[in-house]
Amino acid sequence: MPSARPGPNLSRIATSLGVSVATVSNALSGKGRVSESLAEKIREHASELGYVPSQAGRALRTGRSGVLGLVLPDIANPLFPKLAQAIEFAATTAGYGVLIADSRGDVAAQTEAINRLIERGVEGMVIVPRRATRISAASCPVAVIDTASTPGNTVAADHWQGGRDIATHLAELGHKRILIIGNNPESNVQNDRAGGIRSGLTGDMQSTTLWIERLERDQGNGCSLGLAEKVREGYTAFAALSDLQALRALTELQRDGIVVPDMASVTGFDDLIWSPVITPALTTAAMDMRLIAEIAIESLVRTIQATGPREGVLVTAETDRVPMQLIVRQSSGPAAPAHLTYKTENS
Amino acid sequence: MPSARPGPNLSRIATSLGVSVATVSNALSGKGRVSESLAEKIREHASELGYVPSQAGRALRTGRSGVLGLVLPDIANPLFPKLAQAIEFAATTAGYGVLIADSRGDVAAQTEAINRLIERGVEGMVIVPRRATRISAASCPVAVIDTASTPGNTVAADHWQGGRDIATHLAELGHKRILIIGNNPESNVQNDRAGGIRSGLTGDMQSTTLWIERLERDQGNGCSLGLAEKVREGYTAFAALSDLQALRALTELQRDGIVVPDMASVTGFDDLIWSPVITPALTTAAMDMRLIAEIAIESLVRTIQATGPREGVLVTAETDRVPMQLIVRQSSGPAAPAHLTYKTENS
DNA sequence: CTGAAAGCGCTTACAG
DNA sequence: CTGAAAGCGCTTACAG
Numbered sequence: 148m149p150s151a152r153p154g155p156n157l158s159r160i161a162t163s164l165g166v167s168v169a170t171v172s173n174a175l176s177g178k179g180r181v182s183e184s185l186a187e188k189i190r191e192h193a194s195e196l197g198y199v200p201s202q203a204g205r206a207l208r209t210g211r212s213g214v215l216g217l218v219l220p221d222i223a224n225p226l227f228p229k230l231a232q233a234i235e236f237a238a239t240t241a242g243y244g245v246l247i248a249d250s251r252g253d254v255a256a257q258t259e260a261i262n263r264l265i266e267r268g269v270e271g272m273v274i275v276p277r278r279a280t281r282i283s284a285a286s287c288p289v290a291v292i293d294t295a296s297t298p299g300n301t302v303a304a305d306h307w308q309g310g311r312d313i314a315t316h317l318a319e320l321g322h323k324r325i326l327i328i329g330n331n332p333e334s335n336v337q338n339d340r341a342g343g344i345r346s347g348l349t350g351d352m353q354s355t356t357l358w359i360e361r362l363e364r365d366q367g368n369g370c371s372l373g374l375a376e377k378v379r380e381g382y383t384a385f386a387a388l389s390d391l392q393a394l395r396a397l398t399e400l401q402r403d404g405i406v407v408p409d410m411a412s413v414t415g416f417d418d419l420i421w422s423p424v425i426t427p428a429l430t431t432a433a434m435d436m437r438l439i440a441e442i443a444i445e446s447l448v449r450t451i452q453a454t455g456p457r458e459g460v461l462v463t464a465e466t467d468r469v470p471m472q473l474i475v476r477q478s479s480g481p482a483a484p485a486h487l488t489y490k491t492e493n494s
Numbered sequence: 495m496p497s498a499r500p501g502p503n504l505s506r507i508a509t510s511l512g513v514s515v516a517t518v519s520n521a522l523s524g525k526g527r528v529s530e531s532l533a534e535k536i537r538e539h540a541s542e543l544g545y546v547p548s549q550a551g552r553a554l555r556t557g558r559s560g561v562l563g564l565v566l567p568d569i570a571n572p573l574f575p576k577l578a579q580a581i582e583f584a585a586t587t588a589g590y591g592v593l594i595a596d597s598r599g600d601v602a603a604q605t606e607a608i609n610r611l612i613e614r615g616v617e618g619m620v621i622v623p624r625r626a627t628r629i630s631a632a633s634c635p636v637a638v639i640d641t642a643s644t645p646g647n648t649v650a651a652d653h654w655q656g657g658r659d660i661a662t663h664l665a666e667l668g669h670k671r672i673l674i675i676g677n678n679p680e681s682n683v684q685n686d687r688a689g690g691i692r693s694g695l696t697g698d699m700q701s702t703t704l705w706i707e708r709l710e711r712d713q714g715n716g717c718s719l720g721l722a723e724k725v726r727e728g729y730t731a732f733a734a735l736s737d738l739q740a741l742r743a744l745t746e747l748q749r750d751g752i753v754v755p756d757m758a759s760v761t762g763f764d765d766l767i768w769s770p771v772i773t774p775a776l777t778t779a780a781m782d783m784r785l786i787a788e789i790a791i792e793s794l795v796r797t798i799q800a801t802g803p804r805e806g807v808l809v810t811a812e813t814d815r816v817p818m819q820l821i822v823r824q825s826s827g828p829a830a831p832a833h834l835t836y837k838t839e840n841s
Numbered sequence: 842c843t844g845a846a847a848g849c850g851c852t853t854a855c856a857g
Numbered sequence: 858c859t860g861a862a863a864g865c866g867c868t869t870a871c872a873g
């Protein structure tokens with residue numbers, strides 16, 4: 148005997164009202180050709196009984212689970228909270244639930260995570276791939292959020308343009324020598340951002356790039372980045388490719404007696420939760436997570452409806468590149484021309 | 495006509511092998527009284543066909559969805575990544591999927607989030623309640639992660655003991671005047687931590703508590719905490735109730751020329767992702783998220799199995815208080831007695 | 842406008 | 858050891 152579901156079901160409502168289940172179903176879904184008075188009575192009775200429709204029954208009948216999957220490369224990623232929140236909101240708005248899966252570690256774990264989601268019957272999924280990983284289509288529609296330069300990408304922030312905005316901002320502050328600080332030279336996102344920065348430098352500016360991962364391989368984890376020395380060499384701006392690196396740079400500079408922003412500027416990317424809170428607050432280029440999530444989910448849902456839930460397709464979106472927004476919180480720099488004024492956040 | 499599910503089902507496997515669906519089901523689930531040779535043949539054929547069992551069918555029949563819910567007070571919370579990762583891992587290990595819900599904002603939103611999960615058929619859920627919110631039992635088993643002093647709590651880190659460890663550590667470094675920095679005086683977690691700190695001070699130490707939320711109400715967002723002045727007043731240790739506040743304190747001190755840890759110590763809680771990365775790295779008391787998640791999920795699953803999925807119960811655990819671990823990264827302080835040595839992380 | 846009936850895919854007593 | 862059958866709760870053509 149199947150375990151009883153405690154709550155009332157359609158049939159209970161039907162018999163208790165002396166009508167058929169079909170009519171109850173129609174009334175509740177609003178699709179039906181049911182007289183308004185009966186429909187009203189049914190709705191009332193249903194809510195009185197605390198009726199909650201069974202997803203299982205519905206899913207079995209319609210073939211749609213009403214659930215999407217979210218696969219993260221590494222859930223501990225500081226960007227994750229905003230992304231997950233945005234995805235959850237967009238999905239809920241579209242009437243879907245969100246099942247999470249952490250593809251921590253290697254590519255194998257990612258594949259496993261994807262399979263788990265498939266087994267749970269997701270109709271489609273959003274994947275933020277591991278660095279430089281290619282998604283081999285799963286057996287359901289897949290939306291990929293990465294960089295525009297990732298093949299098969301569905302939607303992404305315009306990291307390149309974000310980098311360009313950073314460079315323009317630094318140029319206006321009068322900086323000449325920029326140190327770009329990245330973590331991983333293999334990351335598509337970081338490369339796009341760095342490329343954008345370089346492309347936005349004016350003729351009299353120059354940049355060098357420091358990859359922390361390489362440095363740490365040589366000198367050990369948590370080693371000094373040697374930024375104070377860079378200041379002595381003439382660098383006045385430190386453009387990190389993520390706020391996490393920017394924070395590391397900022398605290399190291401301050402520890403070594405470099406006053407920010409008076410002696411050097413520090414910029415980041417992503418507008419992580421603490422970026423506005425530290426002193427001085429970080430100038431940063433932020434993704435519009437809400438919009439990105441909306442586009443990803445909307446395209447995903449459209450594809451699901453067009454192709455059916457169980458076909459493996461890489462989803463494409465009309466807009467695949469969402470502009471990044473520069474948030475200026477350090478509005479002066481070592482060489483800021485006095486006549487320039489900037490829009491800052493807290494004023 | 496119900497929309498066809500593309501993949502093979504039990505019946506397809508059965509007919510193609512000339513056996514009954516019951517036998518296939520039994521063979522695949524391993525429960526059956528099926529001869530090993532037949533079972534092996536069936537398993538082989540199933541995997542050949544790429545058979546993926548239908549959760550919907552199973553759920554409808556058994557009354558269990560195989561899914562748990564995770565309700566977060568504010569998904570953008572910096573603690574969330576570690577928690578979600580730990581929960582996802584524990585749930586996956588227990589054979590469950592995890593549906594997320596963000597109860598951003600008010601209590602009403604929290605209730606709504608809970609209802610959404612119920613509608614999706616979760617068998618139980620883990621809730622991290624909003625500050626000082628009481629969970630009125632939903633119509634399924636609920637495990638609550640908060641403070642031990644929260645009524646109806648299932649499992650929590652021992653925030654009080656964490657605070658005590660921080661105090662002991664500061665005492666050993668020779669600090670006499672401690673400024674405790676919190677965000678919200680209404681938070682159970684923060685109050686437990688602060689209480690622990692105070693309880694761990696020795697007779698010749700004294701502490702004052704600064705609540706940022708109150709300060710900002712008076713002076714505006716992003717206002718200075720005035721910590722440099724506190725240093726001049728004789729405070730040498732700043733014990734923040736979360737790494738986020740610790741970071742704010744650290745950067746403000748550094749900006750104002752206070753060298754950390756030579757002139758003042760800064761400690762935090764939670765070991766957030768950037769805590770080891772900044773300069774100087776933060777001394778902090780960390781929760782064992784893995785263990786907390788494990789206990790929460792295990793107790794939840796046990797309760798589900800005991801009471802059935804659709805009963806509203808507040809889950810209790812055998813161990814409801816998990817010790818916090820002190821991670822010492824600033825091993826010296828302004829007044830550190832030379833003869834003391836500390837275990838530090840990077841050495 | 843309303844109802845009887847079929848069937849989505851699965852599991853589980855029960856009979857053989 | 859294997860199979861026939863019932864039924865979980867729902868939706869949807871179809872008939873009335």
